[in-house]
Amino acid sequence: MPEGDSVWRTAHRLDDALSGRRLLAADLRWPGISTARLAGMTVTETVPRGKHILTRLDSGWTLHSHLRMDGSWVIRQTRPGQRIGQQVSGRRPESMGSGFVRAALVGEEYTAIGVDLGMLDLVRTRDEHTLVGHLGPDLLDPGFDADSAVANLARVEGTIGAALLDQTNLAGIGTIWASETLFAERIPPWLPAADLPAAALARLVTRAQRSLTASIQHATPSSTGFTQRGRNTYVHGRSGRPCRRCGETVRVASIGPPLRERPMFYCPGCQGGLGPTDSGNTPGPLGSGRR
Numbered sequence: 001m002p003e004g005d006s007v008w009r010t011a012h013r014l015d016d017a018l019s020g021r022r023l024l025a026a027d028l029r030w031p032g033i034s035t036a037r038l039a040g041m042t043v044t045e046t047v048p049r050g051k052h053i054l055t056r057l058d059s060g061w062t063l064h065s066h067l068r069m070d071g072s073w074v075i076r077q078t079r080p081g082q083r084i085g086q087q088v089s090g091r092r093p094e095s096m097g098s099g100f101v102r103a104a105l106v107g108e109e110y111t112a113i114g115v116d117l118g119m120l121d122l123v124r125t126r127d128e129h130t131l132v133g134h135l136g137p138d139l140l141d142p143g144f145d146a147d148s149a150v151a152n153l154a155r156v157e158g159t160i161g162a163a164l165l166d167q168t169n170l171a172g173i174g175t176i177w178a179s180e181t182l183f184a185e186r187i188p189p190w191l192p193a194a195d196l197p198a199a200a201l202a203r204l205v206t207r208a209q210r211s212l213t214a215s216i217q218h219a220t221p222s223s224t225g226f227t228q229r230g231r232n233t234y235v236h237g238r239s240g241r242p243c244r245r246c247g248e249t250v251r252v253a254s255i256g257p258p259l260r261e262r263p264m265f266y267c268p269g270c271q272g273g274l275g276p277t278d279s280g281n282t283p284g285p286l287g288s289g290r291r
Contacts, residue, residue: 001051001067001068001069001175002071003172003173003176004172005177005212005221006221007053008140008216010067010072013075014046014073014112015045017107018110021042021107023038023043023105023106024107024108025104025106026039028120028122030103033120041061042057043058044058050135050138050171051174052119052131061125062124064121064131065114065119066119066120068117069118071117072099074112075112078106079111099116100116102114102115102116103117103120134167135167136148136149136169144209149169149205150202150205152169153169153196153201156193156194157193158256159192160190160191160196161189161264162257162262164204165178165256170205172212173208175236175265176233177208177211177212177221178264179236179266180223181207181208181211183270183271185200185207187204189275190276220232234267235250237265238250239252241285241286243267245270248270249268249282250265251267251278253279255277
């Protein structure tokens with residue numbers, strides 16, 4: 001699932017392409033809103049909120065989208081004089097793959113095509129809180145409230161790894177940045193969040209914010225300073241390979257409550273030994289097919 005940095009870049013691409021421009025046509029292929037008529041409205045802005053995207057219109061409506069696992073917004077130049085079906089048809093570049101088009105917003109210069117979106121809603125702008133009001137402080141918000149994020153984490157009864165992934169505590173962080181941030185701070189992911197002193201939680205939050213902020217400049221998330229895939233992380237996606245810091249084998253195990261488990265990559269040498277959900281089997285490199 002794209003994390004806050006990727007969603008931030010997507011939202012800003014949409015903002016650059018559509019804001020201040022009138023919609024010539026719109027097609028929302030989603031139950032409950034497929035008959036909505038947005039043509040003639042002007043896009044005022046598109047902003048990210050954690051992993052959510054809010055496209056606001058001058059009519060007082062907001063189009064809310066969430067990419068979930070496989071979604072994307074593809075921007076293409078609008079082809080003058082062609083109907084909306086023609087704007088979308090025949091547009092299957094590699095970035096769109098074989099996915100399903102869920103939305104198309106045809107602007108005066110550019111067309112935004114939402115592919116395999118995980119969520120799509122149309123609400124009054126004044127009611128955006130019904131969709132994103134549950135989120136904790138957004139790590140990429142210029143007014144990010146670090147103290148509130150620390151306080152939220154301190155109240156969690158579960159593990160610190162699961163607490164970071166819970167968007168109600170702080171928004172925008174996913175498995176990549178949870179794994180990388182905990183590794184950087186040498187904190188065991190399965191340590192109870194309540195066991196961490198406030199100072200340690202503050203360092204963790206600051207590290208996460210700094211990492212996501214730096215990453216919005218690159219198409220590939222990077223915690224190492226390198227953007228080449230395979231060199232861009234310390235632990236995430238590197239199970240079965242040696243830790244770049246201590247040489248111990250990086251591992252991956254599930255974390256979180258039942259039915260909401262997520263993969264957590266970590267180094268037992270740097271982060272306090274095997275996690276309680278780790279089988280202890282010798283892992284092969286991720287993607288090798290060997291366990």
